[in-house]
Amino acid sequence: MADDNMGSYVEPGEFRRDTNYITTRITADGRDGYAVEPDRYRLVAARACPWANRTLIVRRLLGLEPVLSLGLAGPTHDKLSWTFDLDPGEVDPVLGIHHLRDAYLKRFPDYPRGITVPAIVDISTGEVVTNDYAQMTLDFSTEWTAFHRPGAPDLYPEHLRAEIDELNREVFREVNNGVYRCGFAGSQDAYDAAYTRLFAALDRLSTQRYLVGDTITEADVRLFTTLVRFDPVYHGHFKTNRSKLTEMPVLWAYARDLFQTPGFGDTVDFGQIKEHYYVVHRDVNPTGIIPAGPDLSNWLTPHGREALGGRPFGDGTPPPPPIPSERVPVLA
Incomplete structure (x- = not known):
């Protein structure tokens, strides 16, 4: 029997994601009341979450660590909130809270939706500013430029934005959210339709080294965080089991290429990823047992993608090692 404290995720029929987020933006000119400033905000993320993983990658690639601090929630949560289980006393040392929910309610006392990561919190007020993860990483690239590290890549080049935006919409609809439509389907018909759409999209993705242009862009970040979770979680837990990622040669090489690129694999914690999905989704996995496999050391094997050309960071440079x-944890 599912644990009621963990919440429920499977819906009757087709899974439909609530895509209404707090759309306040942090911008260079502060037009929404929140100007880009060093040390003013705290990014709250969880390494388990694919949406939050995007912000961890982009923050690393752009070198925003010195100006945007990071609070990490633990890999599991109950139906009310993500919590800071990893910190001493289970309290975020900067925000002074155990439940991320507190920052949401500080600004919106009657906040009606789920408490999600990533979120950015205004440290001085303790109030959440935004949880609009899709806009968040774009703003890191375009609004936080004064604080980018020397050699930061351009992840959202102006001349490619229309193409990136179009691809991002497709990848979200069919892949990022597609795996959830499989895993949280409440009927056979809904699952079958989601499964067909997911693999049709995976089969037609580009075979060039990067999705748009010849450098890493926002589009690669968004696809990567789903691919890196595919075999450890989605293949079994979400029943996306036509093929493992390791059985799709082009995507497997593409994913390893990114994983071995500084800023990508060094944000991934496979242990937390597995714990989150298998423990939290008790209506999908009632026992809460976390599978021992698969062997993940193959993420470090040669990928051969260099032969396709391309320049990962364009005219920029790789980020330095994580602080x-x-x-x-490093793969063996």
């Missing part, structure tokens, strides 16, 4: 407090 010690943000390192993840």
Whole structure:
């Protein structure tokens, strides 16, 4: 029997994601009341969450660590809130809260929706500013430019934005959210339709080294965070089991290429990813048992994608190693 404290995720028929987020933006000119400023905000993320993983990657690639601090929620949560289980006393050392929910309610006392990560909190007020993860990373690229590290890549080049936006919409609809439509389907028909759409999209993705242009862009970040979770979680837990990622040669090489690129694999914690999905989704996995496999050491094997050309960081440079407090377990 599912644990009621963990919430429920499977819906009758087709899974439909609530895509209404707090759309306040942090911008260079502060037009929404929140100007880009160093040390003013705290990014709250969870390494388990694919949507939050995007912000961790982009923050690393652009070098925003010195100006935008990071609070990490633990991999599991109940139906009310993500919590800061990893910190001493289970309290975020900067925000002084155990439940991320507190920051939402501080600004919106009657907040009616789920408490999601990533979220950005105004440190001085303790209020959530935004949880609009799709806009968040675009703003990191376009509004936080004064604080980018020297050599930061351009992840959202102006001349490619229309193409990136169009691809991002498709990848979200068919892949990022597609795996959830499989896993949280409440009927056979809904599952079958989601399964067909997911693999049709995976089969037609580009075979060039990067999705748009010859450098890493926002589009690669968004696809990567789903692919890196595919075999450890989605293949079994969400029943996306036509093929493992390791059985799709082009996508498997593409994913390894990114994983081995500084800023990508060094944000991924496979242990937290598995714990989150298998423990939290008790209506999908009632026992809460976390599977021991698969073997993940193959993420470090040669991918051969260099032969396709391309320049990962364009005219920029790789980010430096993660700061010690943000390192993840290293694959053997």
